[in-house]
Amino acid sequence: MDAKSQLLLRNPSHFAGTVLLAGLPADDLLKALPQAFGWSWQMDAYTPLTRSTDGRCHFGIEPPSTEFAAAVLFLPKSREQTDYLLTQLAARLAGRPLYLVGEKRAGIERAAKQLQAFGSPHKIDSARHCQLWRVLVEQSPPAPVLGEWTKHYRVPLADGELRVISLPGVFAHGHLDAGTALLLEQLNALPRGPILDFGCGAGVLGAALARRYPDQSVTLLDSCAFALHSAHLTLAANSVEAKVQAACGIADAKQDFAAIISNPPFHQGIATCYQTTEDLLREARSHLVRGGELRIVANRFLKYPPILSQYLGSCETMAERGGFHVLRAVNQRAK
Known part of the structure; x- marks a missing residue:
């Protein structure tokens, strides 16, 4: 216990x-x-x-x-x-x-x-x-108004400015983190078909994907209720539609996707925890169509390329900056 x-x-x-x-x-x-x-x-x-x-x-x-x-x-x-x-x-x-x-x-x-x-x-x-x-409790406060606890920021992108709304406790609350910024630059030429934003946080990647690929279904998945609510707010702020799903991990993603995009978590509370991300790397094949892609951003010290190569069959580095790299793996194996 x-x-x-x-x-x-x-x-x-x-x-x-x-x-x-x-x-x-x-x-x-x-x-x-x-x-x-x-x-x-x-x-x-x-x-x-x-x-x-x-x-x-x-x-x-x-x-x-x-x-x-x-x-x-x-x-x-x-x-x-x-x-x-x-x-x-x-x-x-x-x-x-x-x-x-x-x-x-x-x-x-x-x-x-x-x-x-x-x-x-x-x-x-x-x-x-x-x-x-x-x-x-001797001084009981009024119930908090949720809108007063949100933070708003804007992300300039090639296809227009993206508005982001986040709640307390959501990753990178109130600002764009460096890893997501790098991954946003590597979202071109995704395979046709459904797209998953795994560990969506405030919905930055998911909203950008929904706007860039309007004829493809996009799902935003996270385990945190504050992140899921933030993702709903971000999608609405940019007038785009996507499915937002609560899930424990990649095993709860039921659909076969053409692409999985992620800035995956590696913290649980104050502790470092790689389990959720390692599960994603190992199980992505089960949630990707053959030829589907997994694109993730991660700290360079995290040794993910060998895992991706083992389970998907190929891995390449698409971009590097500021201690982060974007990895692309293509599912070359049958399920």
Whole structure:
């Protein structure tokens, strides 16, 4: 069981009632707290939780409508997302306790100061490099208006300016990252047929693809509810249409694609995690037509070309800049 979950279970008197566990890990904490229910914005955590806890978990960017006596926020990576989530919870908890739990290396002591906006926080417990904080919500804020938490920026492209809208917690919130910028320059001459933007984030690549290839279907896939909502906003801002899909990984992409485009993730929370990307590289063949292409951008220190060559049959570097390279692999093998 996750160390943060164990810290909660060390303090059972605080969590015996109808507690909302926000951003909880995919472990047995909900089973151990039968009156609690969960709120997750990560599909890869939500899916196993909802299967094992009789539907006591909600997926989305806002908390469930169910009333709760207290709430626990598992500290996310982004400070802006922490602000948004604490505000969402505190708005529903006037006169009731709000807890924050997280790892020391993730900045729990700094984040605990954000609780001061609602009352006088104090530390409940500390163990296994994690801390648990509590505040009684004495100053309950108004429920946050989602539009006030978005960031807008514009990306100049050869076929016109692209408007991007992102929410807190989405990769490269409020700006275009260098890897995506390089990949945007390498989207020409894709094979005809359906296109997948894997790990779409705020929808930069997906919106650019939908505009450049209007007669081809485009799917944007991500595991994060905040990214999916941002992608919807970005598509609408550019008056283009595409399918937006929540998924745990490439295995959830059902369609055979002519091209898969990705700036793939390699972080999970504060930890480095290559599993999602390595699954993509190994399983892309199962989701590409013969002759279909996978184009990804990655840090040059990541040794992806041998994996691509092994599973797809060829790999070339299309462009390099600033520590990134764009790789192109063509599926030369039958499924």
